Amino acid sequence: MGRFRHFINIIILVILSTVALRLLFDVILALPMAASAEARPIDHLFNGHFWMISFLFSLIMVMMIYSIFVFRRADGDETDGPHIHGNSKLEITWTVIPLMVVLGFGVWGAFTLNEITRPKDGEMTVNVTGRQWSWSFKYPEQGDAAAAELVLPVNRTIVLKMNAEDVIHSFWVPEFRVKQDLVPGRETTLRITPTEIGNYRLRCAEICGQNHTTMEADVKVVSAEDFQAWIEQKSAGPSFADMTPEERGAYWASTEGFACVACHTTDGTPSAGPTWQGLYMHNVKLADGSTTEANDEYLHNSIIDPNLQIVDGFLPNVMPGNFGDRFAEREQEVGAAEGIDLDISADLIAYIKSLQ
Ligand code: CUA
Helix, strand or coil: CCHHHHHHHHHHHHHHHHHHHHHHHHHHCCCCCCCECCHHHHHHHHHHHHHHHHHHHHHHHHHHHHHHHHCCCCCCCCCCCCCCCCCHHHHHHHHHHHHHHHHHHHHHHHHHHHHHHCCCCCCEEEEEEEECCEEEEEEHHHCCEEECCEEEECCCCEEEEEEECCCCEEEECHHHCCEEEEECCECEEEEECECCCEEEEEEECCCCCCCHHHCEEEEEEECHHHHHHHHHHHHHCCCHHHCCHHHHHHHHHCCCCCCHHHCCCCCCCCCCCCCCCCCCCCEEEECCCCEEECCHHHHHHHHHCCCCCCECCCCCCCCCCCHHHHHHHHHHHHHHHHCCCCCHHHHHHHHHHCCC
């Protein structure tokens, strides 16, 4: 059998193996649905890489396995193989071709990055804030409407202006494909053009502490009309003056308020922080061995200065110590808008009181 025949065999086997592996990738590495305009160029790039990976793996494996079976030493053959002192032409070829391929992928990637990050017509800005361990969103072009879920009109490019309050977080909705870190002290930007109406889930893609895995938010892509209706309903907002302290407390505790529920459950199950159910006026065992009563003063101190008394079984420095400042800011905002005197800490304690 001539050399030529081996080449033909290997070429055929490499082609078959490459196609088979590429098809296998679609089964075992299937990407989630593509729901944004940015997903298309990224998926093309993924596709190119999958083909390249399939081909390289096949090229090496086919040659190796083919050689093992076809070029076996014959029984009784004790001679050495021929001595080979390299082959310049071959070495130049296997250096230059991969170099071209890698450069090609680099240029392709640069064009893709430019396409998904460049400003587009009719953009709309949404401010995103990430903190341990919740997300919140503000719509500066819609009168600063605030929400704990991200609602987006379909087929319009959204510019997310993102800020982190404490540590690095990362904005990731797999169906949109794009991902961007939120870095404390620096605003980062991400562009998304949702193309499919539906419900998605935003997750934090950067390990950011104890409750990192629960740092999620709902993402809803809706029609332009539904978006308008949602904004109008949002802008009406809650009227704090009309609410009881317990109702306000429940609102402050929710992800639309200060997201206490990210770490404190109201059903008795422990989380990053102690549960609020049945807490009020009950005895609390502290980490230093002493016991205290969960009265108004204890609860107030625990909210404003969380490291003062650590509950047995929980860690210090988990709860942010800046709620006093954040409450004061919000109290002033609402006070200016509704002309009422708020005490957010007292509202929260009233709410905890109701959770018996
Ligand atoms: Cu935020 Cu992980």
